[in-house]
Amino acid sequence: MPNSVMTDIDIDAPPERVWEVLTDLAAYPRWNPFIVRAEGTPAPGARLKLRIKSSAGWSATNKARVLDAVPGVVLRWSARLIPIPGLAAGRHEFALSATETGTRLRHSEQFSGALVPLIGKLLVKTERDFRLLNEALKKESENA
Template sequence: MKHVTTVIDIPATPEQVWATLVDTAAYPAWNPFITKLSGELAHGQRLDVRIAPPGGRAMTFKPTVTCVEAGRRLEWLGSVGVRGIFDGRHTFTLEALGDEGTRLTQAEEFSGLLVPFTGTMLARTRAGFEAMNEGLRRRVVAGARA
């Protein structure tokens, strides 16, 4: 099993961050990593997700939503091919920081037979998460000022 975890503090309430995070129709305007996300963000629902990792090939997959806690947590599980070959559990966790805003943790836990052969994929994934986190921060801050 391998993990990628990134963290960013956003000077806004968890509700403001959540509203932007779940407004998936707006992703093309600000999200350089997840360039498309369609489907209902509800437990058990399948999504259609397209990612564009920096320095890597764009990829589309259809994960299943495994957890939605409004304002706190969103999680999905995706697989390449048959489950157990290469799986990724993606999570967004929001933590209130009082007057200082919200801490967003974006993480992926990779498992399956192909994980030992991931090469530079983890570094590209981390870079993609960081770019998305920064894009989200900018979008939320711009919206909070409007």
């Protein structure tokens, strides 16, 4: 079973615009099909409260800590997927890089913990959710 998910998408908007959309957490309910609600400030050390709704039919509310937030470059956080330490956690990342026509987004998550091998099938389905989020971010960023 995989312990990570990695997706890429090209967006026809500059990294600054993609960053603006990505870090406007209050707007997530309007455009984001996977992280349907987000509260907090995307700044290093800050805490986020994230409501996740998977296309596979499950949902969860996670509390995350922002590890990195470099405007136009990277937003990274860590969260326990199960509230008990050591069972299942994820390190989520949105990495932005400029291209000739806009931005390349690499959207990934690295999973760790004792239960990851047991919940691997759910993690495989997470790739679909990441792709849906990526497409929605692309649309929102390009429609400025």
